[in-house]
Amino acid sequence: MIEGERIMGRRADSRRPRVGLIGTPELVTFPRYVESLESRGAEVVQIDPMDLVARVDGTHVSAFLPAVDLDRLDGFFAPVAGSASVVMLAAIRQLEALGIPTLNPAAARFLARDKWATAEAFAKAGIPHPLTFFVGGSPLARTARQRVGAELGFPLVVKGRLGTLGAEVRLAHDADELERIVEGLRVHIDDGVLLQEFFAEAGARDTRVIVLEGEVIAVKARWSGREDEFRAAMPGYVATIGEISDEEAALSVAAARAIGLDLAGIDLMRTRHGPRVIEINGNPFLATTERVTGVDIAGAVADALLHRIAARRRR
Numbered sequence: 293m294i295e296g297e298r299i300m301g302r303r304a305d306s307r308r309p310r311v312g313l314i315g316t317p318e319l320v321t322f323p324r325y326v327e328s329l330e331s332r333g334a335e336v337v338q339i340d341p342m343d344l345v346a347r348v349d350g351t352h353v354s355a356f357l358p359a360v361d362l363d364r365l366d367g368f369f370a371p372v373a374g375s376a377s378v379v380m381l382a383a384i385r386q387l388e389a390l391g392i393p394t395l396n397p398a399a400a401r402f403l404a405r406d407k408w409a410t411a412e413a414f415a416k417a418g419i420p421h422p423l424t425f426f427v428g429g430s431p432l433a434r435t436a437r438q439r440v441g442a443e444l445g446f447p448l449v450v451k452g453r454l455g456t457l458g459a460e461v462r463l464a465h466d467a468d469e470l471e472r473i474v475e476g477l478r479v480h481i482d483d484g485v486l487l488q489e490f491f492a493e494a495g496a497r498d499t500r501v502i503v504l505e506g507e508v509i510a511v512k513a514r515w516s517g518r519e520d521e522f523r524a525a526m527p528g529y530v531a532t533i534g535e536i537s538d539e540e541a542a543l544s545v546a547a548a549r550a551i552g553l554d555l556a557g558i559d560l561m562r563t564r565h566g567p568r569v570i571e572i573n574g575n576p577f578l579a580t581t582e583r584v585t586g587v588d589i590a591g592a593v594a595d596a597l598l599h600r601i602a603a604r605r606r607r
Contacts, residue, residue: 309601312339312360312368312392314383321371321578321590328594339368341383355386367393367601369593370401372575381405393600395593396574400552404574407486408453410551417550419543420568423489426453429474433484437474440487441467449488449522452477463490463522490522491563498524499534501544501558502576502589505596508541510587512580525559531584536560540567547572555593 311334315322329336337360345356355362368387372380385398403409414421425440427433441448441464450473452460460477464470474485496516502509513534514524536544540560547569548556557576561568578589 308333308335309366309598310335310337310364311597311601312337312365312387314339314341314368314370314380314387315372316340319372321575324578324582324590325369325371325594328588328590329598332591332594332598334594334598337365339383341377341379344383344386346382346386353386353389355390362387362390362392365392366605367597369395369597370575393597393604395554395597395600397552400554401574403551404553404556404572405454407451407571408484410572411486413550414547414569417546419547419550420566422449422491422563422568422570425487426484427487429477429483429485434471437470437485437487438467441470444487444489446470447490447492449486449490450474450477451486451488453483453486461523491561491568493564494524494561496522496524497561498570499536499540499560499562500525500576500581501534501536501540501560502581502587503544503548503553503556503558504589504592505554506545506549508536508544509592510581510585510589511536512584531580533585537567543567543569554596 311329313322313325313336317323317338326336339357339360343357343359347354347356370380370384381398381402384394384401388394388397403413408426411421411424423444425444427436427440447463447465448470450462450464450470462473464473477485496518498514500512500514502511511534513532515530516522516524516526517528517530544558544560547558551572551574553572553574555574555576557573559570559572561570581587582589
């Protein structure tokens, strides 16, 4: 791998596709993508988003990285796990503006990061999703939250609009607990919270479906492993290879398309109403899914990106 323009381990070959990976080697999925790309003959350049400087001058947008010659990049990818930060999204957007091929454009990642915007996109595309309400998170919105609670009924699921990895997902059993949860989330006054119907019949189980370029490539079943935990994918959860129906596969592909993601982790739940897309992740973790399914997801992503690079070179 190359850090900036400094070559580590071997001499650069300009004939090989040169791929930038946005992030740092400490990111959980970063080494897997380096390995997959290099094993396919690509030259990998690390791009630290904190080094990127963007400039707008009249109608011209440009980007500068002190250690990377952006004109020599053939493609790039941001293998960040979890929710992409604002800085990461800005870096992706600037490299896209230069016309460099990638997977998962910034606009789709930003949409996937926002749970309410995701719910709106699903509704527009006809994707089955839990009944969801968006309300303010400040004390001034208490009355609105209580009205929603009365309509949904308890227990209900409380989510931060921009939360990730289940960190801001709680279960409220009554109106008082709902207020304590919202206060504990310390939601910014402009962000609000999502209140969502709870599916007790799912039994803290769901299915993670990996979709790549319109095809399902891996399916993992998840269970919390605890009787007192309603979230399926919290630390210590039980994972096995999963199976889905043709309907669920088509639903997963449609969900990824509705958000505009090339690579997506779709969380499906089987409910009394039928399958529901609970959430979508534009930066799915790889390790557990690759281990239990035996699917080389990082390799498939590398193949997809290199195919786009080759197609651009032929033009």
